[in-house]
Structure formats: structure tokens, C-alpha cells
Amino acid sequence: MLMKKRTRINVLLAEQPIGETVVVKGWVKSFRNNQFISLNDGSCFDSLQIVVDRDDVEEKILKQITPGAALGVKGKLIESRGKGQSVEIDAEDVIVYGPANPETYPLQPKKHSKEFLREIAHLRFRTNTFGAIFRIRHAISYAIHQFFNEQKFYYLHTPIITASDAEGAGEMFRVTTLDLDNTPKTEDGKIDFKKDFFERETHLTVSGQLEAELGALALGQVYTFGPTFRAENSNTSRHLAEFWMVEPEVAFADLEENMDLAEKMLKYIITYTLVNCSQDLQFLNDQLEKEESQKPKNERSAMSLLDRLQFCVDYDFARITYTEAIDILKKSKPNKKKKFNYIIEEWGADLQSEHERYLVEKHFKKPVILYDYPKNIKAFYMKVNEDGKTVRAMDILFPGIGEIIGGSQREENIDILLDRMKEMNIPEEELYWYLDIRKYGSCPHSGYGLGFERMVQFVTGMGNIRDVIPFPRTPGNAAF
RNA sequence: GCCUCAGUAGCUCAGCUGGUUAGAGCGGCGGACUGUUAAUCCGUAGGUCAUAGGUUCGAGCCCUAUCUGAGGCGCCA
Known part of the structure; x- marks a missing residue:
């Protein structure tokens, strides 16, 4: 038949x-x-x-x-x-x-635990929950492309295999075709990468930002959206060894414009899913309500998933400088009563996730953009402020997730940039191509990186990042 | 990498202070059922109590190590 x-x-x-x-x-x-x-x-x-x-x-x-x-x-x-x-x-x-x-x-035909379904991730697409999650993941991905297309950005494909080891964004996975049981050696006994496929050491990318900057300083505004790899031994509900990152980069934009773009993008994505994924979101919302009702009252979240999403769209994000954040934290109850594991004592301390969580979930009760961080806790390429102490960096913090976006205005002055690289032991020779855009027609420019899976986590309300990617890659896990 | 907690049937879990033959619901298998909604009803099988040692007259329960998972921390998106 x-x-x-x-x-x-x-x-x-x-x-x-x-x-x-x-x-x-x-x-x-x-x-x-x-x-x-x-x-x-x-x-x-x-x-x-x-x-x-x-x-x-x-x-x-x-x-x-x-x-x-x-x-x-x-x-x-x-x-x-x-x-x-x-x-x-x-x-x-x-x-x-x-x-x-x-x-x-x-x-x-019954409820299964997410941990069990993760062990059979090749079949979990068949369940109500994961069907909903992966339809929403698609919608978010599509919304991102639509947003940037409407904003007249160009989608730039940056390389997945990179030679530079200097981006400083974390441990890298090595890419090689050498026979690991019989590696060619140089005269002084080190591995001879001249004999490797690319005739040099290569790794999987940890960020497309540096390449995106080159595109932005010609095409005006570009974004990347691709896989990113970090070989960190991170065992948390917010980290993957292989994840997807969205990195817009805009020429002639300062940090304020960067923050505006990021907030607008996040709201656009959320609005898109509220309109186009209402049934899947409603199901996840109801599931979460059921789970919440099992918890003791003081641990329940104040808002439902759908209310949280709508709230994010309806209200401006809080924007405060690092310095203001330190003041708030110093005066906070958990700091005075020594409830924090790391007590905030003076300006310059790196914020721990307990501090970020306090600001977002207790103090402001909404997404927070923190900016103007001390320069010595941030990357070499961030633009130094006139005070000489802070850089034009910004992080967007979301409830339950923490940092969802990290970005900055980039240092376009080559002398200052070279000084910063010396201070932080970044080898100049390897990044000559990156420095060239500061030599020829340099201009102010800004960009940020959005953790795509963290965004999907926020929209779907999933607590563990492994549940929003079809085939999670984490330390010790790459079976299928 | 560090800290904490957990691992009992295919799944979710109960198992008292260490004491006889290890319990339930769901699922499976056999049967019934033409308006069900994770259908229901009757019957039935199913266990190396994560693994390896140890303590004890006796260990699912106590101790040690290992493995796996979860939560938290660090690194960050």
C-alpha cells in the first residue's frame, strides 16, 4: 500500500x-x-x-x-x-x-528524569519536554539571524581551526594529524609541528571575536554564530566543552551602543519565542510550576517562566558600573553578616557568582548590565578608560544563569594596546594580523559574545545546560 | 580541579537501631475491554542492593577505595 x-x-x-x-x-x-x-x-x-x-x-x-x-x-x-x-x-x-x-x-508513557534521558540523548527527542526544547532552540537560532539581518549586519563565518594561541579565553583543544605514537621531533627534542598538517600548531577556536573585528572594520557590522570549544575541566550546569556563541562586532560603536544592541537583541529573541513558541513554552511553564510546587516555599521562584520572559521584555535592564556594584555589595546584608563565601572588602575584587546572583536576584530583581570593570581582571583587548584603572567592559547577568553576555569596547589605539599586551604577556608576533587593523584605519568599535545555550536555558527554564543542546560535550562525555 | 550529596527491578522510589525469604507504583509479558486522554481492570515474571575490599555471629544499611550521576565553587559564554 x-x-x-x-x-x-x-x-x-x-x-x-x-x-x-x-x-x-x-x-x-x-x-x-x-x-x-x-x-x-x-x-x-x-x-x-x-x-x-x-x-x-x-x-x-x-x-x-x-x-x-x-x-x-x-x-x-x-x-x-x-x-x-x-x-x-x-x-x-x-x-x-x-x-x-x-x-x-x-x-x-510516564515522566522520566532528565538525567535518565540524558543517558539516552539519541532518543530523548521523542519526549514532550525535549521536543519542546529543540523546537524552541531552533526558533531562538532563527530569531537571532532575523534580528541581525533586520539590523543590517552581515553573517561572517570565522574559522573553527585557529593557529593563534593567544586569545586567552581558556584551554584549547589541539588539532593535529600527527601520529601520536610516533611524533616527529625537532633537534632539541620538541614536537616538530612543521611536519603537521598546517605546518604549525593548531587548535579549535575559543572565540571568533578577533576575526570578527577584522570583518567589522570593513563591512561595518558583522556577527558570527558558530561552535566554540573550551577544553576547561568545568563541571557545572552552565558550561559545555562544545557550545555555540553569537558574536556581533560593530565599527564606530562605543560601549553604550554595544549595551543598547545587546539589550535590544535579547528582548527581540524573547519576544520572538513568546509569539512563535507559545504552546511549547506553555508546556514547559506548566511543568516547571509542578516542580516548583514540590519545593519548600522559600525556595520557589517568585515568577513563572512565562512571567519571567514577559518581565524581561517589558522592563529596562539595570545598568550600573562595577564601582557602584561594589558599593551595593559592601552595604548588603549578606556581606555585613558574612554570609558570602567571599566577603567584598575593597574595590578591585573579582565578583563571584554569589555576588552576581545577589545583584540580579535580590537587589535589582531583573537583568543587570555591569560595566567599567577594573582593567586587571579583564582581557587585553578592552578599551582603557580615561581613569587608567577601568576598561570599557560589560557583562549582562540573567537570573538563574549568571553571565549570558560578555562584551566590551575594543582598544583601538595601537600604542595602548601594545602596552596592555606586554603587561599581560600576550605575544605580539602571533597577533600581527589583529594589530594591523589598528595600524590602518583604526576606529572605535565594540562587540560582545552571547552564550547561545545559556539563552536557550533562560527561555526554556532548564536548570542544566546539557538539556538544551542535542548532544552535550562535557569532560568525559562524547559518546554520541 | 575542589567541596557536598546520591547510586536498591527497565523507570521513579520505599526499605526502621545492622537481624529470617528485598517492597510499591509505572513499564514488560498473558488476558479482558469500541469513546480512551500518562486509559482502566484481572493475572504474572522480573534483583550480583554501582564495583572491589573490609568490620561483624550476621551488611542493602557501618568503614575504605574506585566508578557513575546530581548540586555548589573555580574557569567563562
Whole structure:
């Protein structure tokens, strides 16, 4: 039996062509009463109810309709006789494309823990929660491209394999084709990278920023959106070894314009998902409410997921300097009562995540942009302020996530930049290409990096970053 | 990398102060059921208590090490 021209379930539910004979294909969520199949094809959160008459369908086929099985169904779309759904299909033909052995299929029609599903990440797409998360992840990705396109930015593909070891953004993964059991050596006994594929040491990128700066100082405004790799042994709910980062870079923009762009982008993304992912978000919202209701009252969050998202869109982010933040923290209760693990005593201290969390979740109760940090706790390329002590850096802090964006105005004065590089032991020779844009037609420019998965975490309300990327890469984990 | 907590059936968990044969719900298997909504009902199988040592007359429970997972910290996005 041939079944062509399948209609996606989201289209059927939106258009509801009652009385038409249609073909749908998808995977069984549940089969109730030997009569009602709940079929999901991934096109939307909702499943479609298929009604089979067990006298019309062979026993052999009926036996194969179990959770996870792939089916094709042909039948007439009718108004549902039951409650719970508006339309259903009165099945005429059912094909089983691929059965799913119920003795071994790990997904049951019940709630599973996210930790368990992470162990079977290749199958977790089939669940309600992860279906919703990955549809939303797509929408956020699309919204980012749409935002920058509307703002007249160019999407720049920066390299994934890089030679420079000087970006200072963390430990790097090595890229090599050398035989590790028999590496060629130079005369003084070191590994001879001249014999390697690129005839030099290479690594996976930790940031596309330096390359993006080169693009921005010709194309005006560009953004990158690609995979980024950090070989840090980070074991937290906010870090991945392989993650995606969005890095806009704008010529002639100062730090204020940089902050404006970042805030506008974040609000655009959230608004886009509220409009286009309402059903998936509603489901995640309700799931989180249920989880919250299990917690003791003082640990529950004040706002629901949907309220938090709407709040972010409706109100301006708080903007304060590092210096103002230190004042607030010094006067704060947890600092006076020594509740912080790191007590803030003087200007210049690096802020710990407990401090950032206090500012965002207790003091301002909304996203916070911190700027003008002490220069000695920030990267070499950030523009030094006139006070000589601070740099034009900014971090955007979100509730529950911490730093979601880190950015700065870049130092465009080559003499100051060279001094900074000497101070911080950054080798000049390796970055000659980066310095060249300061030699020829240098200009003020700014940019930032958005942690894409952290954004998806915020929008979906997921506590662990491993649950918002299809195949998480973390220390000790790269199985599939 | 550091600190804390956890690991009992396929999944989620209970298991008292160390004491006889290890418990439930869901799932599986067999059956019933034509308006169900994580369907329901009847019956049934299923365990190297993470692994390796140790203490004890006796260990799921106590101790040590290892592995795995979670939460927190650092690094950062």
C-alpha cells in the first residue's frame, strides 16, 4: 500500500479540513483501549488522535502499535467525539514503518528524569519536554539571524581551526594529524609541528571575536554564530566543552551602543519565542510550576517562566558600573553578616557568582548590565578608560544563569594596546594580523559574545545546560 | 580541579537501631475491554542492593577505595 502526500500534524490542527481524507506519519505516543493512537510527528507539541476499528485492522498490525513505533495512517479527518481534542482521524489504513520492541524501548508513557534521558540523548527527542526544547532552540537560532539581518549586519563565518594561541579565553583543544605514537621531533627534542598538517600548531577556536573585528572594520557590522570549544575541566550546569556563541562586532560603536544592541537583541529573541513558541513554552511553564510546587516555599521562584520572559521584555535592564556594584555589595546584608563565601572588602575584587546572583536576584530583581570593570581582571583587548584603572567592559547577568553576555569596547589605539599586551604577556608576533587593523584605519568599535545555550536555558527554564543542546560535550562525555 | 550529596527491578522510589525469604507504583509479558486522554481492570515474571575490599555471629544499611550521576565553587559564554 502506498501512502504519499503526508500532511504535517501542525498543518492539520491549524487548518482542520474536516471531511477530507489525509495521510499522516509519525511516532506512537500511546495506544489506549486498543482503539486510540496518540500520534506525534514532531511538527508541533500536540499529537493527533487516530481512531482505529480493531475489526478492520489485522491483529498483526494492531500488536505492533506500541509506544515509539513509526506509523503511516490514511483516513478521514473528523470532529472528535471525545473531549480532549477537537479533531481526530478515522483510520482506514495503517502501515507500520518501524516497530519499537516494547521490551527494550526505554521511553514509557510516564515522566522520566532528565538525567535518565540524558543517558539516552539519541532518543530523548521523542519526549514532550525535549521536543519542546529543540523546537524552541531552533526558533531562538532563527530569531537571532532575523534580528541581525533586520539590523543590517552581515553573517561572517570565522574559522573553527585557529593557529593563534593567544586569545586567552581558556584551554584549547589541539588539532593535529600527527601520529601520536610516533611524533616527529625537532633537534632539541620538541614536537616538530612543521611536519603537521598546517605546518604549525593548531587548535579549535575559543572565540571568533578577533576575526570578527577584522570583518567589522570593513563591512561595518558583522556577527558570527558558530561552535566554540573550551577544553576547561568545568563541571557545572552552565558550561559545555562544545557550545555555540553569537558574536556581533560593530565599527564606530562605543560601549553604550554595544549595551543598547545587546539589550535590544535579547528582548527581540524573547519576544520572538513568546509569539512563535507559545504552546511549547506553555508546556514547559506548566511543568516547571509542578516542580516548583514540590519545593519548600522559600525556595520557589517568585515568577513563572512565562512571567519571567514577559518581565524581561517589558522592563529596562539595570545598568550600573562595577564601582557602584561594589558599593551595593559592601552595604548588603549578606556581606555585613558574612554570609558570602567571599566577603567584598575593597574595590578591585573579582565578583563571584554569589555576588552576581545577589545583584540580579535580590537587589535589582531583573537583568543587570555591569560595566567599567577594573582593567586587571579583564582581557587585553578592552578599551582603557580615561581613569587608567577601568576598561570599557560589560557583562549582562540573567537570573538563574549568571553571565549570558560578555562584551566590551575594543582598544583601538595601537600604542595602548601594545602596552596592555606586554603587561599581560600576550605575544605580539602571533597577533600581527589583529594589530594591523589598528595600524590602518583604526576606529572605535565594540562587540560582545552571547552564550547561545545559556539563552536557550533562560527561555526554556532548564536548570542544566546539557538539556538544551542535542548532544552535550562535557569532560568525559562524547559518546554520541 | 575542589567541596557536598546520591547510586536498591527497565523507570521513579520505599526499605526502621545492622537481624529470617528485598517492597510499591509505572513499564514488560498473558488476558479482558469500541469513546480512551500518562486509559482502566484481572493475572504474572522480573534483583550480583554501582564495583572491589573490609568490620561483624550476621551488611542493602557501618568503614575504605574506585566508578557513575546530581548540586555548589573555580574557569567563562
